[in-house]
Amino acid sequence: MKIETDILGQLMPNPLTMFVQLCATAVLFFLMYKLAYKPVKKIIDARSEFEQNKLSDAEKLKSKYEDLHAQAEKEIVDAKAQAQEIVNKAQDEGNRVKNNLIDEGKQKSQQIVEEAQNNIALQKAKMLNDMHGEIVDVAMSAAEKLLQTKLNSKEDKESIDQFIKEVTNK
Numbered sequence: 001m002k003i004e005t006d007i008l009g010q011l012m013p014n015p016l017t018m019f020v021q022l023c024a025t026a027v028l029f030f031l032m033y034k035l036a037y038k039p040v041k042k043i044i045d046a047r048s049e050f051e052q053n054k055l056s057d058a059e060k061l062k063s064k065y066e067d068l069h070a071q072a073e074k075e076i077v078d079a080k081a082q083a084q085e086i087v088n089k090a091q092d093e094g095n096r097v098k099n100n101l102i103d104e105g106k107q108k109s110q111q112i113v114e115e116a117q118n119n120i121a122l123q124k125a126k127m128l129n130d131m132h133g134e135i136v137d138v139a140m141s142a143a144e145k146l147l148q149t150k151l152n153s154k155e156d157k158e159s160i161d162q163f164i165k166e167v168t169n170k
Contacts, residue, residue: 138167 141163
């Protein structure tokens with residue numbers, strides 16, 4: 001039994017040793033709490049706050065990017081609409097200018113035709129007036145010749161034939 005009591009004595013710690021070890025553990029725990037836990041907790045909290053700030057900044061930047069992207073898309077759509085409107089206005093203006101030029105060309109050609117017709121009418125009137133004057137001159141000369149050679153009807157026919165030959169030769 002002595003062996004059992006020795007073994008049991010060796011297995012069971014001494015209460016004084018146990019108390020000293022507990023006190024040493026409490027002192028170590030207190031020192032670790034004061035020297036290590038609080039500063040490490042402050043560092044971890046600061047790092048967590050830093051990371052949280054970075055995440056919130058990233059979220060703000062993301063929402064700002066989405067707003068800018070939506071605004072850029074809207075401006076692109078507006079620019080396309082304005083470009084199409086400008087193209088349509090240019091086409092309308094081009095058609096208007098084309099129609100004006102066609103109308104001006106028609107008016108000028110009509111004016112040229114009218115001037116040509118007036119010129120032709122003036123030339124025709126002048127020619128008829130000249131012809132009338134010549135016919136009067138010819139009739140006068142024919143009458144003069146007939147009066148000078150009025151001897152008989154055979155001679156009248158001959159002088160008319162001769163007069164016609166003279167007029168056709170001129």
